[in-house]
Amino acid sequence: xxxxxxxxxxxxxxxxxxxxxxxxxxxxxxxxxxxxxxxxxxxxxxxxxxxxxxxxxxxxxxxxxxxxxxxxxxxxxxxxxxxxxxxxxxxxxxxxxxxxxxxxxxxxxxxxxxxxxxxxxxxxxxxxxxxxxxxxxxxxxxxxxxxxxxxxxxxxxxxxxxxxxxxxxxxxxxxxxxxxxxxxxxxxxxxxxxxxxxxxxxxxxxxxxxxxxxxxxxxxxxxxxxxxxxxxxxxxxxxxxxxxxxxxxxxxxxxxxxxxxxxxxxxxxxxxxxxxxxxxxxxxxxxxxxxxxxxxxxxxx
DNA sequence: CAAAGTTCCTGCGAGC
DNA sequence: TGCTCGCAGGAACTTT
Numbered sequence: 001x002x003x004x005x006x007x008x009x010x011x012x013x014x015x016x017x018x019x020x021x022x023x024x025x026x027x028x029x030x031x032x033x034x035x036x037x038x039x040x041x042x043x044x045x046x047x048x049x050x051x052x053x054x055x056x057x058x059x060x061x062x063x064x065x066x067x068x069x070x071x072x073x074x075x076x077x078x079x080x081x082x083x084x085x086x087x088x089x090x091x092x093x094x095x096x097x098x099x100x101x102x103x104x105x106x107x108x109x110x111x112x113x114x115x116x117x118x119x120x121x122x123x124x125x126x127x128x129x130x131x132x133x134x135x136x137x138x139x140x141x142x143x144x145x146x147x148x149x150x151x152x153x154x155x156x157x158x159x160x161x162x163x164x165x166x167x168x169x170x171x172x173x174x175x176x177x178x179x180x181x182x183x184x185x186x187x188x189x190x191x192x193x194x195x196x197x198x199x200x201x202x203x204x205x206x207x208x209x210x211x212x213x214x215x216x217x218x219x220x221x222x223x224x225x226x227x228x229x230x231x232x233x234x235x236x237x238x239x240x241x242x243x244x245x246x247x248x249x250x251x252x253x254x255x256x257x258x259x260x261x262x263x264x265x266x267x268x269x270x271x272x273x274x275x276x277x278x279x280x281x282x283x284x285x286x287x288x289x290x291x292x293x294x295x296x297x298x299x300x301x
Numbered sequence: 302c303a304a305a306g307t308t309c310c311t312g313c314g315a316g317c
Numbered sequence: 318t319g320c321t322c323g324c325a326g327g328a329a330c331t332t333t
Contacts, residue, residue: 002305034307034330058306076305077332113332132331134306150307176324185307192305245305290327292303 002058002074004158004190005239005260010080011055013253014126017082018050018062021120029099029115033130034075038139045070045139056145057154057189067142071150075134081107082253085123103127126253155186158236162188164221164229171211172219179207180289182232191232194245194267197294199232201266201276206300207293208286238263266294274299 002010026042038044048064055061062070072078083091083103093102101107101114107129116128116137128137136150145151155170156162170187171178181187182196191199200207205214205228214225221229239245244258252258265275266283274281274296281298 006305073306075307075330109333130331131333132304132306134330136307174323180325183306194305289325291306 002076002078003192003195003239004055004058004236005195005242006244006258007055007058007060007074007190008240009244009252009258010074011053011060013082014060014062014080015053017084017124017253018053018118018120018126020049021122021124022049023047023064023118024121025117025119027101027117027119029101029117033115033133033135033137035136035138037137041137041139044068056151057157057185058192059151061145063142069140069142069145071136071138071140071148072128073136073150075130075132075136077132078128078130078135079108080253081127081129081255083125083127088119088123088125101127153186155184155188158188158190158233162229162233164226167229168215168219168221168225171225172215174211176211177208177288178205178211178214178228179293181211183289183291188232190236193291193293194264195232195235195239197267198235198265199228201294201296201300202231202235203228204276204299204301206297207288207295209301266296269294 023046026045028037028042031037045064045068048066048068051063051065053060053062058073060072091102100111101117103114104111107114107127109129109131113131114127114129118126140148156166171181174181179196179200182191203224205224214222216222239260242258242260243252243256245261269283270285272283274283276299279296279299281296283294283296286293
């Protein structure tokens with residue numbers, strides 16, 4: 001589920017529910033996701049209050065009032081689900097909680113993948129569910145964001161001061177395909193497979209085109225590259241407004257489905273007509289670096 | 302069979 | 318020739 005718009009949607013949801021609350025209990029139902037949970041994770045965060053929740057690339061940064069920061073990545077299948085005190089009571093059981101959570105299918109599965117439970121002083125709870133366990137959860141100190149191994153080589157935020165001049169510098173003389181470059185989090189962060197396909201389609205750029213062909217000999221961006229940057233930003237903005245996409249029922253923390261999927265022009269539309277006005281082409285699927293790419297060979301050059 | 306992500310490894314070719 | 322670098326592609330993690 002998670003590219004920038006989905007992570008941003010989750011961030012907003014967690015912000016509403018968590019800020020100002022103090023952690024009273026943290027339940028871990030296994031010792032690792034992609035990596036082991038940090039040593040004494042639960043005891044180190046219990047008693048701290050949530051000050052703010054930030055996003056960097058596809059990572060969530062949960063700031064605690066003691067200077068610690070919970071670093072969370074949703075991987076491919078991670079999600080958070082919030083339960084207010086009343087709902088927690090509804091699900092309350094006397095059974096002990098070991099492998100499965102009592103929230104069960106309320107988190108989208110059977111409870112076996114509810115790996116972390118954060119309980120707050122007002123009786124509410126946030127459950128982290130991640131069937132594939134490609135996600136990560138770590139605990140760092142504020143200020144460590146820039147030196148953490150997972151964060152240190154991240155590129156610019158698309159909603160920051162990112163621009164085509166900067167991108168042109170990064171792609172100058174690069175022979176790698178433009179689509180693979182967009183997925184490279186050192187080039188720009190937050191763009192994943194869906195929004196890379198969408199931005200390239202809207203820009204009329206073939207995903208296999210060599211990156212350097214979008215940069216002028218003098219290192220300045222071409223018009224096409226200007227257009228691509230505009231479209232990356234726009235497609236991400238629109239998706240944030242829509243609350244993300246709903247592939248595999250991606251839901252925000254309250255279970256509401258994002259509706260950006262209704263606006264897909266290329267992604268997951270193999271063999272369907274290209275929606276660009278007057279194009280008349282048919283969307284194809286190819287593979288690049290092991291990932292599916294959807295494109296219209298007629299209007300994407 | 303495919304899947305929204307990221308990291309690590311191998312092999313190839315260019316250039317010094 | 319040998320070394321390094323960039324790059325493409327694949328595997329790995331795992332469950333539905």
